[in-house]
Amino acid sequence: FKSECFYLxxxxxxxxxxxxxxxxxxxxxxxxxxxxxxNLSPYEYRNQAV
Known part of the structure; x- marks a missing residue:
């Protein structure tokens, strides 16, 4: 998904x-x-702390 515009x-x-x-x-x-x-995804960033 490149756009967050679901209304389109x-x-x-x-x-x-x-x-x-x-x-x-x-x-x-x-x-x-x-x-x-x-330069990490939110998931990868959260898993670094674990």
């Missing part, structure tokens, strides 16, 4: 919405690298 999509079913949100949450936490987190 035309979903046909609630299952499509749930799937899109689930994929976005996974992207946001596992693949979105942040410079302020030493």
């Amino acid at each position: 999509y035309s979903f046909r079913t609630s299952e499509e919405v749930k799937d899109a949100v689930s994929k976005y949450i996974r992207f946001y936490n596992h693949q979105r690298f942040q410079r302020k987190l030493n």
Whole structure:
């Protein structure tokens, strides 16, 4: 997902919405690298402390 604008999509079913949100949450936490987190994803950054 490159955009957070779900309102631009035309979903046909609630299952499509749930799937899109689930994929976005996974992207946001596992693949979105942040410079302020030493170029790690939030998931990787949190696991460093463990």
